[in-house]
Amino acid sequence: MTTPLGSDVPRVDGRLKVTGAARYSADHSEDHWAGRLAYAHVVLSTVARGSVRSMNVDAARGAPGVLAVYTPFEPLRIYSASRGETYAPLQDRDVRFRGQVIGLVVAETIEQAREAAALVSAEYDTVPARTTLAAGMPGEPVEGDAEFPAQAAPVLAPGVASIDDALRASAVTVDITVTQLPQSHVAMEPHSTTAVWQNDHLTVYSGCQGPANYANTLAERVGVSRDNVRVISPFVGGGFGSRVPTWGDGPLAAVAARALGRPVKLTLTREQAFVLTGHRPLIEQRVRLGASRDGVLNAVSHQCWSEMPVAGGWNEAPAGETTTVLYRTPNLAIEERLVPMDTPATWAMRAPNEAPGMFALETAMDELAVALGMDPVELRLRNDATTVPGSDRGWTSRRLAECYRVGAERFGWADRNPVPGSRIDGEWLVGHGTATAIYPANRSDVPVRLTLRDDGTAVVSTSTPDIGTGTYTMASIVASDALGIPLDRVVAELGDSALPAGTAAVGSRAAGTLAPMIQDAARTLIGEITALAVRTQRSPFHGLDPASLTYREGRVEGNGRAVTFAEIIDMADLPHLEVTTEGGAGGPGGGGAPEGPVAHGFGAHFCEVRVNRFTGEPRVSRFTTVVDVGQVISARTARSQLVGGVVFGIGAALLETNPIEEDSGRFAGANLADYLVAVNADIPPIDVSWIDYADTAFSSAGARGLGELATVGSSAAVGNAVFNATGIRIRDLPITLDKLI
Ligand code: MOS
Numbered sequence: 001m002t003t004p005l006g007s008d009v010p011r012v013d014g015r016l017k018v019t020g021a022a023r024y025s026a027d028h029s030e031d032h033w034a035g036r037l038a039y040a041h042v043v044l045s046t047v048a049r050g051s052v053r054s055m056n057v058d059a060a061r062g063a064p065g066v067l068a069v070y071t072p073f074e075p076l077r078i079y080s081a082s083r084g085e086t087y088a089p090l091q092d093r094d095v096r097f098r099g100q101v102i103g104l105v106v107a108e109t110i111e112q113a114r115e116a117a118a119l120v121s122a123e124y125d126t127v128p129a130r131t132t133l134a135a136g137m138p139g140e141p142v143e144g145d146a147e148f149p150a151q152a153a154p155v156l157a158p159g160v161a162s163i164d165d166a167l168r169a170s171a172v173t174v175d176i177t178v179t180q181l182p183q184s185h186v187a188m189e190p191h192s193t194t195a196v197w198q199n200d201h202l203t204v205y206s207g208c209q210g211p212a213n214y215a216n217t218l219a220e221r222v223g224v225s226r227d228n229v230r231v232i233s234p235f236v237g238g239g240f241g242s243r244v245p246t247w248g249d250g251p252l253a254a255v256a257a258r259a260l261g262r263p264v265k266l267t268l269t270r271e272q273a274f275v276l277t278g279h280r281p282l283i284e285q286r287v288r289l290g291a292s293r294d295g296v297l298n299a300v301s302h303q304c305w306s307e308m309p310v311a312g313g314w315n316e317a318p319a320g321e322t323t324t325v326l327y328r329t330p331n332l333a334i335e336e337r338l339v340p341m342d343t344p345a346t347w348a349m350r351a352p353n354e355a356p357g358m359f360a361l362e363t364a365m366d367e368l369a370v371a372l373g374m375d376p377v378e379l380r381l382r383n384d385a386t387t388v389p390g391s392d393r394g395w396t397s398r399r400l401a402e403c404y405r406v407g408a409e410r411f412g413w414a415d416r417n418p419v420p421g422s423r424i425d426g427e428w429l430v431g432h433g434t435a436t437a438i439y440p441a442n443r444s445d446v447p448v449r450l451t452l453r454d455d456g457t458a459v460v461s462t463s464t465p466d467i468g469t470g471t472y473t474m475a476s477i478v479a480s481d482a483l484g485i486p487l488d489r490v491v492a493e494l495g496d497s498a499l500p501a502g503t504a505a506v507g508s509r510a511a512g513t514l515a516p517m518i519q520d521a522a523r524t525l526i527g528e529i530t531a532l533a534v535r536t537q538r539s540p541f542h543g544l545d546p547a548s549l550t551y552r553e554g555r556v557e558g559n560g561r562a563v564t565f566a567e568i569i570d571m572a573d574l575p576h577l578e579v580t581t582e583g584g585a586g587g588p589g590g591g592g593a594p595e596g597p598v599a600h601g602f603g604a605h606f607c608e609v610r611v612n613r614f615t616g617e618p619r620v621s622r623f624t625t626v627v628d629v630g631q632v633i634s635a636r637t638a639r640s641q642l643v644g645g646v647v648f649g650i651g652a653a654l655l656e657t658n659p660i661e662e663d664s665g666r667f668a669g670a671n672l673a674d675y676l677v678a679v680n681a682d683i684p685p686i687d688v689s690w691i692d693y694a695d696t697a698f699s700s701a702g703a704r705g706l707g708e709l710a711t712v713g714s715s716a717a718v719g720n721a722v723f724n725a726t727g728i729r730i731r732d733l734p735i736t737l738d739k740l741i
Helices: 013-020 058-060 110-118 163-168 211-222 249-260 272-274 354-372 376-382 400-411 470-484 509-537 565-571 635-654 714-726
Strands: 038-044 052-057 068-070 101-107 122-125 173-180 193-197 200-206 229-232 264-267 283-291 299-310 329-342 428-438 449-453 458-462 490-494 550-552 555-558 561-564 576-580 600-612 619-629 686-690
Touching: 038 110, 038 249, 038 272, 038 555, 052 101, 058 068, 058 110, 068 110, 101 110, 101 249, 101 272, 101 299, 101 470, 110 565, 110 619, 163 283, 163 299, 163 329, 163 555, 173 354, 200 249, 211 229, 211 249, 211 299, 211 555, 229 249, 249 400, 272 561, 283 354, 329 376, 354 376, 354 428, 354 635, 354 714, 376 400, 376 428, 376 555, 400 600, 400 619, 400 686, 428 714, 449 509, 449 550, 458 470, 458 509, 509 565, 561 565, 565 576, 600 714, 619 635, 619 714, 635 686, 635 714
Parallel strands: 038 264, 200 229, 299 329, 458 490, 619 686
Antiparallel strands: 038 101, 052 122, 068 101, 173 283, 193 200, 193 264, 283 299, 428 600, 449 458, 449 576, 550 555, 555 561, 600 619
C-alpha cells in the first residue's frame, strides 16, 4: 500500500460539504423536535457605558408568537465565565459597551423573535465611554509570568544599564510606531446555539473550537454538573478564535430552553456576532532597533499598548513575544500595557499577538535595511538566532535560512530594485517586499481513541473539531498510514464533547498534537490485535509466540498465513477492538516545556505589489511563501491553510478594519459590505511550499502544525513591498489608497 502521508488527497469530508450533507450548528432542527423548537433573539444596548434605567417590553410581550421576554429586571440566571467575557449578561443593569445583551426574546419562529426584539425599548443613564486608546492611557503594565518571561526583565549585555543606553550606543537606529484598529474574525458560519434538555441533561449544538472546553464552561455558566452537558460540533464554518470562549449567547439559549421546557435556537446576526463574539484588540506598538553599520543587531525594544475592555477579553499585549526569539541580539526589552476601554470584549484572532507583533518588528527590520543600505533578506540572515536570546535553549528544528534561500529563488528576489519607486509598468509602480513568518508550536499528550472494527475499517475518535482546517483528513491520513490500511477504510469521528478529549482546535496545535497520539494508539492496537490472534481459539495463530507474528497492512502474518484484523475480531466474537491513548506516549515534546529546545514554525514571505500612480490603489500581484513546519501530513489542506494565512495577511495589510466610532462606541462595520475581507479579486495565485522533512525532535510524527503560521509576517511583506514600490511608508493599517496619494 502506498501511504497517503504527505500526499495531495482530497478532503475526506469534501463531498459532505459540497453536497450540503454536512450539518453546521444552525442546521440542527431534528424532526422529533417538530413544533417544539423555539427561537430566541437578543436585544442589545444602544449606549456604550452607563446603566439601564428602565425597559418597556409590553409591545414585545404582546407581539405574535412571543413566549417570553427576559431583561435585567426579569432575568434568567447565568454565571460569568473565567475566559472571554468576564461579566454575565442580564445579571445587572450595568452597560459595559455598546451592543451588550440587555434582553432576550423567545418566540415560535425566528421572524417573530426578531420582530418582537425590535419592539423592546430601554432608557439609560449614561457615562462618557473610553472608546480610544488615548482615553484609557497610560494603561496597566503587564507583568512577566512563566508563559511570557521576557516581560519580567530586559536581557542586557554586561555593562549595559538599560535598553535606552544600548540603543544610544548603536551606530544605526530606527524608531517606529505602528497602529492597528480592531479587526473582526468573520467566520463564515453564523454563531448559533441550539439547546435541548432531557430531564436535567443538556445537549447543545454549537459550532465551537473545543467542544470539551465549551462543555466545561457552559456547565459553569448555566450552573449544572459537567457530567450533564454534551456539546456537539461536527462541522464548523470557521473559528479564527471567535469560537473559543463560551460567550453569553450559549448559556442564555440553554437557560431559556430549561425555563420554557422546549428546545431553543439562538442565532446571532452578523452585526451581533461582531459585537458579541470578540474582535482582535486595537493595538499600538513602538519598535526600536539598534545595529552596527554592517547590520548586526545590538538592541531590540518592543512596546505594546493593547485594548483591554472592562467586559473582558484577550491579552494581545504579548505581541512582542515572538520578538524575543526571532533575531540574535545582546540587548532586548519587551514592555506591554493593557489599556482599559468601554468596548466589546476582545478575543484571540488568527495568530493573535504574533500577527500584529510581527507586522511591527518586520516593518522595523525593513526600515533598518533601508537605513543600512542592505538587502532585507541579508539583514535577516545575518541576525538569524541559533539560541533564544538570553538563554542557551535552541530549537527542535529551525530552517528559516533555508526558507529564505528557497523563497528568494522561487520569487526571483535577485531581480528586485532596492531603490523605491524605480520600477514602473505603465500606470503601475511595482515593488517587492519580504518578511518572516514565525509561530509557536506546542503539543501535549492527550486522549485519542482508535478502534478496529469487524468490517475491516478503523475509527479515530476525539472531541477535537475540524474548524475547516482539514482535521478529518489529517487524522484519517495518520491512522491510514499507521495501520497500513487504505484511506477509504478509515473514519474520523470528531467534534463531540462525549468523545476522548483530544485538544481544542486552537493555536495551530491539532495536527501537531493528534498525529503522534494516533500513531501511538496504532502501535498499541497492533500489539493488541496480535495478542488477540494468539489468544483466540479459532485463530490459526492460537498458542503461538506473539513475537513470531508480524503485522502488515491490516493483517497479522506468521507461519505462512495472513489473517486480517477483521477476521481476528470476528473469530474472537468481539464487536471491535479499541484503545484510548494515555499521557506520556507521544515522543519528545517541543514547545511549552520549561527546559530543552523550544519549537516554532518558520517561514519566509516574498510579495510583489503594484500601486496605481494616479489613484494610489494597491494590489498584490505575486506572493511566494516557503515554510518550515516539519512533516506535512495532508498536502492539500496544508496548502489551503498556508494560502489562507497569506490571504489574511493581505487582508490585514490592505482591507480588514473595524474602527470604533469615538462618540458612540459602535463598530463602523455591521456586515460584510462594511467590513472588507480579501476576496478572489484581491488575491493573485499564491505560491506556497515547504521544506520537506520531519521534525522528530518535536514528536514521533515530526509534524509541528501550521494553521496560523502564514498569517504572521505576510502583512509586513505587503507593507514592505508598498514602500519599495512608492517610497511611502504606511505604519497605520490598513494601507488604503488615500494614504498613498
Ligand atoms: Mo486561535 S486565534 O488560536 O483560535
